[in-house]
Amino acid sequence: MENEQHYMGRSGWLRASVLGANDGILSTASLAIGIAAANPGREAIVLATVAGVVAGALSMAAGEYVSVSSQSDVENADLSREKAELEQMPEEELKELASIYQARGLTPALAMEVAKQLTQHNALEAHARDELGINEITKAKPLQAAFASAASFVVGGLLPLLVSFTAPLHNMVVIQYISSILFLAASGIFAAKAGGSSILKSVLRICIWGTLAMIASALVGYTFSQLGAPV
Ligand SMILES: [Zn+2]
Structure with a gap:
């Protein structure tokens, strides 16, 4: 009985943390790619990436707090x-x-x-x-959820931020893309392992959606630069 594993108890914070980290990686990398595709200097890319991490973490915290609080209100009522x-x-x-x-x-x-x-x-x-259907495990905890998603967003966002600082400018878009996909795949593997679900499914899903998001961002940045918009 000691070896039997159950995953439901972890699913609340796990879901919030994985979503937060993936969001942090994907939205920050997409932002960096969108800006980098318009060919500005490094300063603009780094600044956009930092702003993206800060704004994203705060918005994740606020969004999660509001959504979990309203769930908690419903439960209490x-x-x-x-x-x-x-x-x-x-x-x-x-x-x-x-x-x-x-x-x-x-x-x-x-x-x-x-x-x-x-x-x-x-x-x-x-x-x-x-x-x-309310028990201790599933009972909503707004502050915990808000903190978990903001912190994990920052952890996710630090990776593209590091790339913004260090990658050569002429390869910025490609390096941001490849590193993000690797990070996303790693996070998919972690989530699948921690949640006891299929690794391949989890990795494929996240890589496909991640690729689509980053392609769309690159197109926006590229289009701006082709239109001669001031960047
Ligand atoms: Zn009753």
């Missing part, structure tokens, strides 16, 4: 409604709980017995878990 219902109509709530266990395959008598015992143990916990 559900919980207090459930609490009130348990006080006002305990009989109906007991039958409701029993019918949930019956629907999951227990006989009516056993379902009622389970419902009674769990109600005695902790009625709100039983209704939260079995009726609303």
Whole structure:
């Protein structure tokens, strides 16, 4: 039993961190590629990359905080409604709980017995878990999620930033692309391993979407430079 592995408990922060890191790599590298494709000096590329990392991290944090908070608000509203219902109509709530266990395959008598015992143990916990699907693991944590995605965005964004500082200017677009795809593939492998899912699928998915994003950015930068726009 000790060796059996479960992944669900990790999926919340894992999802946020991997999304954040991939976003950091891809949006920062795309930005650098878009600017570099217009052939400016290194200063412009580095400046755009730094601004991209800062703006991206803050926007990830804000977005994640808002989305997880509203999920948390919904959960809390559900919980207090459930609490009130348990006080006002305990009989109906007991039958409701029993019918949930019956629907999951227990006989009516056993379902009622389970419902009674769990109600005695902790009625709100039983209704939260079995009726609303809220438990400790999945309970929304806005600050934790915001911090995880901002920090992982910065980690992802540092890689293209390093390339902006060091790569030769005439090969900037190609080096940004290749290094980002390698980083994305590595992150896909990490995510698949940590989440126990298919590595090939995970890597292919991220590389295809990453390539499309970077091609689109390069086209925008290139088009600007061809139109003679001031960069
Ligand atoms: Zn209920």
